[in-house]
Structures are given as structure tokens and as C-alpha cells.
Amino acid sequence: MKKAGSISSGLKLTVPAASDRDSFTKFRSEPESGTFKAGDLLVNNEGVRIVSENEVEAPPPIRPQDNQLSLADIDTIKVIGKGNGGVVQLVQHKWTNQFFALKEIQMPIEEPIRRQIAQELKINQSAQCPYVVVCYNSFYHNGVISIILEYMDGGSLEDLLSKVKTIPESYLSAICKQVLKGLMYLHYAKHIIHRDLKPSNLLINHRGEVKITDFGVSVIMENTSGQANTFIGTYSYMSPERIIGNQHGYNYKSDIWSLGLILLKCATGQFPYTPPDREGWENIFQLIEVIVEKPSPSAPSDDFSPEFCSFISACLQKNPGDRPSARDLINHPFINMHEDLNVDLSAYFFNSGCTLATI
Amino acid sequence: MATPVEPPNGIRTEGKHYYSMWQTLFEFDSKYVPIKPIGRGAYGIVCSSVNRETNEKVAIKKIQNAFENRVDALRTLRELKLLRHLHHENVIALKDIMMPVHRNSFKDVYLVYELMDTDLHQIIKSSQALSNDHCQYFLFQLLRGLKYLHSANILHRDLKPGNLLINANCDLKICDFGLARTNCSKNQFMTEYVVTRWYRAPELLLCCDNYGTSIDVWSVGCIFAELLGRKPIFPGSECLNQLKLIINILGSQREEDIEFIDNPKAKKYIKSLPYSPGSPFSRLYPNAHPLAIDLLAKMLVFDPTKRISVTEALQHPYMAPLYDPNCDPPAVIPIDLDIDEDLGEEMIREMMWKEMLHYHPESAMENAGLC
Numbered sequence: 126m127k128k129a130g131s132i133s134s135g136l137k138l139t140v141p142a143a144s145d146r147d148s149f150t151k152f153r154s155e156p157e158s159g160t161f162k163a164g165d166l167l168v169n170n171e172g173v174r175i176v177s178e179n180e181v182e183a184p185p186p187i188r189p190q191d192n193q194l195s196l197a198d199i200d201t202i203k204v205i206g207k208g209n210g211g212v213v214q215l216v217q218h219k220w221t222n223q224f225f226a227l228k229e230i231q232m233p234i235e236e237p238i239r240r241q242i243a244q245e246l247k248i249n250q251s252a253q254c255p256y257v258v259v260c261y262n263s264f265y266h267n268g269v270i271s272i273i274l275e276y277m278d279g280g281s282l283e284d285l286l287s288k289v290k291t292i293p294e295s296y297l298s299a300i301c302k303q304v305l306k307g308l309m310y311l312h313y314a315k316h317i318i319h320r321d322l323k324p325s326n327l328l329i330n331h332r333g334e335v336k337i338t339d340f341g342v343s344v345i346m347e348n349t350s351g352q353a354n355t356f357i358g359t360y361s362y363m364s365p366e367r368i369i370g371n372q373h374g375y376n377y378k379s380d381i382w383s384l385g386l387i388l389l390k391c392a393t394g395q396f397p398y399t400p401p402d403r404e405g406w407e408n409i410f411q412l413i414e415v416i417v418e419k420p421s422p423s424a425p426s427d428d429f430s431p432e433f434c435s436f437i438s439a440c441l442q443k444n445p446g447d448r449p450s451a452r453d454l455i456n457h458p459f460i461n462m463h464e465d466l467n468v469d470l471s472a473y474f475f476n477s478g479c480t481l482a483t484i
Numbered sequence: 485m486a487t488p489v490e491p492p493n494g495i496r497t498e499g500k501h502y503y504s505m506w507q508t509l510f511e512f513d514s515k516y517v518p519i520k521p522i523g524r525g526a527y528g529i530v531c532s533s534v535n536r537e538t539n540e541k542v543a544i545k546k547i548q549n550a551f552e553n554r555v556d557a558l559r560t561l562r563e564l565k566l567l568r569h570l571h572h573e574n575v576i577a578l579k580d581i582m583m584p585v586h587r588n589s590f591k592d593v594y595l596v597y598e599l600m601d602t603d604l605h606q607i608i609k610s611s612q613a614l615s616n617d618h619c620q621y622f623l624f625q626l627l628r629g630l631k632y633l634h635s636a637n638i639l640h641r642d643l644k645p646g647n648l649l650i651n652a653n654c655d656l657k658i659c660d661f662g663l664a665r666t667n668c669s670k671n672q673f674m675t676e677y678v679v680t681r682w683y684r685a686p687e688l689l690l691c692c693d694n695y696g697t698s699i700d701v702w703s704v705g706c707i708f709a710e711l712l713g714r715k716p717i718f719p720g721s722e723c724l725n726q727l728k729l730i731i732n733i734l735g736s737q738r739e740e741d742i743e744f745i746d747n748p749k750a751k752k753y754i755k756s757l758p759y760s761p762g763s764p765f766s767r768l769y770p771n772a773h774p775l776a777i778d779l780l781a782k783m784l785v786f787d788p789t790k791r792i793s794v795t796e797a798l799q800h801p802y803m804a805p806l807y808d809p810n811c812d813p814p815a816v817i818p819i820d821l822d823i824d825e826d827l828g829e830e831m832i833r834e835m836m837w838k839e840m841l842h843y844h845p846e847s848a849m850e851n852a853g854l855c
Contacts, residue, residue, distance in 0.1 A: 138602075138612055138652050360724075368724060369756065408691040409723060410749035417756075 194218070194262045194273055199227065205280075215276060224276040225261065229269050254314070256307030258328055258338040277328035277336060279474050282391065286324060288478045291394040294433050294459075299468040300327075301388060301436075302460050303335040308384070308451040311337070312377040322383035323362045324390065333470030360409060361396060362386050365417045366445050378445035381454070385440025389422060392429060397422035432459040486510075486518035486531065497585050505531055510546055512594070513582050518544070532599055542579060543600070547593040550836075551829045559662030560593060561832055562823055564839040566638065566661045570815065574629030576600075576649060576659040581840045583847055593836065600649035600657060604707070608645055608714055616773045618654065619711045624798075624806040625656035626704055631794045633658075634697045636815035640664050643703035644683045645710060682706065682716050682726070687788050689727050690750040698788035701797070705783030712769040712776065717784075728757060734786055735762020741787045775802035 199216045205226065206213040216227045259275035279285070282300070286292070292300070304327060311317045319326075319337065326339045360368065364382035389397045398415050400406045421441040424434045436459035442448040454460065486503040491511075503510045505521045508529055512518065516533045519541075523530040528547040535542055551557045567578035577598045584590030604622065607614070626648060633640060640647075641663040649657045685702035687695045709717035717733065720726025731737070736759050745751040765777045765784075772780075779802045782792040792800070798807045827835070841848040 138607065138618075138650065138654055360722075408747065408750070410691065410747060410753050413724070413753065414749050 196264055226274040226276045228272045228274055254310040256303050256336055258336045277330045279329035281325045282327040283324040285477055292391040295463045295468050296473050297388060297391055298460055298463040299470050300335050305451050305455045307337040308380055312451055318377055319380045322380050324387055329474055360412055365443055368413045368417055378448045381440050381448050385437055389437055432462050541599045543597045545595045549591050550593040557832045561836055563661040566664055568842055572629055572632040574625045574657055576657045580843050583840050583844050587837055601651040603646050604648040604650055605645035607650055608710055621654055622656055623708055624803055627794055627798050629658045630700055632815050634794050638664055640700050643700055645707055682719055686786050689723055690745050691747050693746055698791045701783055701791050705780060708780055712772045731757050732760050733763050736760050737786050744787050744789055
């Protein structure tokens with residue numbers, strides 16, 4: 126190896142110093158734990174605060190943009206899920222006992238993904254809508270992004286479906302109305318395409334609220350734990366025009382397609398596209414062929430109302446130009462036909478056996 | 485930094501000492517003294533250390549709860565088995581695996597590697613200027629290490645800049661063999677795990693049943709392009725987008741160049757993509773050496789049967805100043821390296837223990853006595 130030797134002796138690199146590395150400069154010792162509580166007085170190593178008595182259903186003491194939150198004030202209770210690209214934990218604020226969801230994302234090294242995460246944080250930070258999960262604050266520490274989110278104690282629509290299998294039309298209508306309002310906010314106020322609408326990204330709580338989460342991330346995060354590639358999870362709710370990637374590609378209407386599939390799954394209890402044989406999808410190309418080339422799925426007219434069938438048909442138009450917008454759909458008869466029934470989602474979620482917060 | 489701490493439960497084990505770093509407890513063999521944490525990966529934390537017996541600097545990786553996820557556990561086991569047999573200047577050396585205290589219930593695994601200064605990803609995204617000589621030398625070492633692996637019928641399958649360790653002398657070593665496999669000619673079913681998709685070959689993205697050493701060559705081509713352009717060449721957001729980016733640069737493929745796709749639906753999908761004339765590499769990398777462009781074009785060929793091999797790449801004129809065919813002895817590796825995908829946790833732990841014994845002959849003697 127003399128040749129290589131003679132070359133290598135002349136080549137040098139300025140190796141980045143350890144202090145330049147993010148993870149190193151962010152390193153700090155763990156803050157002391159310990160809180161003294163006497164009545165409504167709480168003292169810890171960061172100060173003294175007076176907390177008023179919590180009333181039932183009183184407004185949460187900590188609001189977005191309060192800048193009251195820091196990671197040091199948070200107690201971890203348990204893991205409640207593994208979201209897209211990160212682990213989600215139920216946490217409680219030491220001073221106020223308010224619950225939050227803490228999502229931790231291992232910061233990937235690939236620059237475009239980091240940029241995308243930064244964009245999501247920026248969007249999240251400014252999202253103020255009753256139909257979108259609130260982001261209170263985010264932190265960066267030791268190569269990990271921590272995002273403090275509103276805690277939705279009912280879990281996701283996916284969790285609800287695992288309990289009830291199907292959701293009656295009247296409740297679906299009420300759920301759909303809230304999702305449409307969330308989409309109107311994202312599409313018109315924020316100019317965001319969600320791109321990954323699916324049952325696990327629609328969260329519910331004991332107040333009967335339905336909120337959209339995990340929006341803005343166009344890069345579908347690699348699952349770093351090395352699990353088998355779930356292409357089904359990635360592509361099942363993707364619109365045909367997005368799959369094909371035609372020139373005038375996808376826009377806000379892509380989210381409408383996803384919504385149609387979600388509603389159909391909730392109504393029928395199964396994902397609208399089924400594998401040709403019982404063993405499941407052979408690979409991604411079999412699935413996308415069905416989505417792109419076969420007729421759109423529809424709601425069976427003998428099982429569902431004409432209004433529901435019409436709503437599904439509108440959402441699942443193959444041509445995005447023929448698909449209505451969220452603003453159009455909010456006035457669809459399916460949304461309005463149950464309004465005078467006083468649908469009680471709160472009771473429905475509770476009676477379905479959703480796991481509400483229990484400590 | 486590393487803080488010495490009392491052992492958990494107050495029970496000090498002979499031959500071990502304890503440190504806290506990044507809120508993580510480390511249980512080290514006494515001969516290793518930590519210097520500082522240097523990285524945090526998907527599997528665990530890495531710190532630099534000194535071996536007091538040899539005064540040698542090493543990198544110690546703690547894999548926390550190694551058996552919590554079975555797929556990850558299998559990756560770790562596979563890497564340990566492979567690295568024990570691999571000895572090459574351009575492949576990272578695993579120097580030691582610390583013996584845990586409890587054979588049947590240990591949860592953490594401590595791996596001791598030779599210490600390198602940084603990785604190619606850090607270099608690429610830094611402001612360090614890279615000359616043609618740098619690119620040439622990095623590529624040469626990568627191909628040389630890969631030739632050694634391929635001569636042993638081993639596919640790396642997850643080559644990317646972050647898995648190429650570099651020191652200040654520009655020495656390069658391939659690491660992270662968790663996805664490596666032997667290239668079986670028999671039609672063995674290979675579980676498809678998620679790997680960083682930007683470096684994945686078309687035949688993997690297209691779900692082809694048979695693939696070989698050419699998938700690593702594609703990854704090398706992507707890395708080479710990234711060295712030249714200082715950014716990823718195909719940063720796809722998901723599998724289909726990845727294919728579109730590839731077609732956009734390579735151009736739409738002729739019929740004879742997609743014959744290798746044995747999945748009819750995948751072939752149909754490729755044909756359905758909009759026409760693309762492609763972009764010549766000379767336009768993408770205007771400052772690159774013409775021979776580098778030529779070699780890159782031969783590596784990033786859509787059809788794996790027409791893609792240049794590692795040996796052919798080393799013989800390419802761009803590598804002529806560095807390559808000496810007499811200095812590349814092939815690896816000699818026993819063939820039984822594949823691991824049953826259905827192993828349970830206890831068996832994985834037992835097999836991992838056996839790997840550790842290879843680094844601790846004295847413990848192997850004790851165990852023989854116990855039997």
C-alpha cells in the first residue's frame with residue numbers, strides 16, 4: 126500500500142472540535158428535583174408560586190404562549206404512544222397539576238428532515254384553533270427535540286375504532302364537522318396541507334372534542350427502531366394524484382381524499398381497500414395500483430343514508446379538481462342533517478370505553 | 485462530562501466502576517476510564533474512553549435495554565457475529581464486549597470500538613474544503629473495504645455517510661453492520677427492514693426479490709455524489725418520491741433497462757411516471773474531475789445488472805493513482821453467519837453471551853469448569 130501511503134500522508138482534515146457539536150454544547154447536569162408544597166404555595170429550586178384551587182372544568186391555568194413551561198417543571202407519568210418519528214409521554218406540570226403530552230423526537234442527522242421538523246415546530250407554535258392540538262412549547266436538549274402538546278385524554282380515533290369497530294352516522298357527522306373546521310383552519314388560515322391525515326392523527330378527549338395533530342410534516346419519518354417497513358401505514362390514506370405525482374400534483378384536496386377514507390373506515394369498520402387475497406398486500410405497488418386504477422370506494426347505499434353516501438362520493442373523487450374543498454363540505458347535507466339531534470360526543474366517547482386519564 | 489457515581493442498589497461489583505453521562509448510568513470494566521460523551525444514536529450513547537492497560541483510546545457504545553425490541557436485538561447480534569470475523573483497514577474493529585454481571589438477565593450491552601474522530605456526514609456538512617484528492621481517497625477506501633466485504637459474500641445494505649467513520653488523517657472505516665447479510669444464491673427470503681432510503685438502490689425500492697452486491701454500489705454512488713455536491717443527491721420523502729427523484733436525474737428508463745424488475749406492478753408503476761430527460765452529472769457537479777463524473781455515471785445505473793461492480797470501480801481510471809490489486813486479500817469467513825429471524829429473547833441473549841466469550845477467554849475457561 127505504498128501508493129495509498131504516499132497520498133494519505135499529504136491529506137489532512139480540520140476535524141470539528143467537540144465543542145462545536147450541538148449535543149456537547151447543550152450538555153448540562155440534571156436539575157435538582159424537589160418541590161415543597163403547602164396548601165396553594167409551591168416552592169422549588171426555581172422559585173415560589175401561588176396556585177389557586179383547581180375547579181372542575183376551569184380553564185387550564187397554563188395557556189399557549191404563556192412561556193410558563195419549562196422541562197424542569199414537568200413530571201413524567203407514562204408513555205402513551207409512539208407517534209410519527211417519536212415517543213409520546215403523558216406528563217404533569219408540577220405547579221399546576223395540568224396534564225400535557227410530551228413528544229420527544231430524536232433529531233435526525235439529515236438536514237432536510239431537520240429543516241422540516243423546524244418548520245413543523247414553527248407552524249405548531251402559532252396554531253391557535255379549537256380543532257387543532259395545541260403546542261405549548263418546544264425545547265432542544267442533547268440532540269432531542271421535546272414538544273409539549275395539549276393532552277387529549279381519549280387517545281386517537283384509531284383507539285376508539287379498536288373499541289367500537291364502527292361509528293354510527295350521527296356521531297360520525299359530529300366528528301367530521303370538527304375535522305372539517307380544523308382543515309379549514311389549516312388550509313385557509315395557515316395554508317398548510319396536512320399530508321398525513323389518518324385515524325391515529327385525529328385525537329379525542331372527554332369533552333367530546335376532536336383535534337388534528339401531526340400536521341405539516343411532509344417528510345415521513347423513518348422509524349429508527351428498525352421495525353419492518355409499514356408501507357401500508359404510509360400509503361393507505363394517500364390520494365391518487367399524490368401517488369402518481371403528476372405535474373400539478375396535490376394540494377389541499379389531498380387531505381379531503383384522506384378524510385373520505387377515514388370516514389368510510391369508521392362507518393364500515395374496515396379500510397376501504399382490501400387485498401386481493403387473504404394474506405394481505407404483497408407489496409406497495411399492489412396497493413397503489415388499486416388506489417390509482419380501480420374505481421373509488423363508496424359507501425354501500427343499503428347500509429348508509431343517501432347523504433353519507435353522497436359525502437363519501439364527493440370526497441373520493443379521483444380527480445382533485447372534482448373534489449370539493451373543506452369549505453364546500455362544511456355545508457354538505459351530511460354535516461347538517463344531524464345538527465338538531467344534539468349529538469353528545471362526550472358521552473359517546475366515555476361510553477365507548479376510551480381510556481381517559483387515570484393516574 | 486463523566487461523573488463517577490455509586491453503583492445502583494449500593495452493591496459494587498468487582499472489576500466494574502460506574503459513571504453518569506447525559507443522565508445515563510454506565511457500568512464499565514475497571515480498565516476503561518471515560519473521557520466524554522461523543523454521540524447519541526438510535527440505539528444508545530457513545531463515549532470516548534481510555535483503556536488503562538494499553539493507554540489506547542476507544543469508543544464505547546452502551547446499548548440500553550438491548551432486548552426490549554426484538555428486531556433491534558437481532559441487529560445487534562448480527563453485527564457482533566460479523567465484526568468478530570472482519571479484519572480490514574477500512575472496516576471498524578470491535579475490540580471488546582464487556583461481560584455483564586448477570587448472564588441470564590442482563591439488559592444492557594457495552595461495545596468497545598476503535599475510536600475515530602468523526603464521520604463522513606459531519607465532514608460533508610461542515611465547511612471543510614474537500615479537494616479532488618480527498619474525494620478520491622475517501623472513495624478508494626470505501627471501495628476497498630467494500631471489496632473485502634463482497635469477497636466474503638457480505639452485503640452491507642445500509643451504507644450512508646453517517647456510517648463511514650473518518651479520522652484527521654483521512655482514514656475511513658465502514659461501520660454499523662446491523663443490516664448486513666450474506667448474499668445467498670439460494671432464494672432465501674430476506675426481511676425488508678427500514679433503512680435510510682436516500683441511499684437505497686432502485687431494485688430495493690421496487691421490491692425485487694433478488695438483489696446482490698450491486699445495492700451497495702448504488703449506495704456508494706449516492707455517497708460519492710454527496711461528496712461532490714455537499715448535499716444528498718436523492719433526498720426522497722418516501723419510497724415513491726425516492727423513485728421519482730431518481731428518474732428525474734437519471735431520466736426515464738428504456739424498456740431494456742427495466743427488464744430486471746420482476747414485480748409486474750412495480751414495473752408498471754415505473755412506466756407510469758412522467759417522462760424525464762434526465763440531468764447529466766457534469767451539469768450537477770460542474771467542478772468535479774471528468775473521471776469522477778464518468779465513474780459516478782457507471783455507479784448510478786438504474787439496472788443493477790449494468791451497474792459497475794466494486795472490483796471494476798477500483799480498476800476505473802479515476803482510482804488508478806491509488807489502486808494496487810495485489811494488496812487486497814479476500815476475507816475468509818465461515819458461511820453460517822445468518823441468524824434465524826424467529827429467535828426469542830432468551831436465545832438472543834444466550835448467543836450474545838457466547839459472542840462475548842470470544843473476547844474473554846478467561847471467562848470461557850470458568851464457564852467450561854462450571855459445566
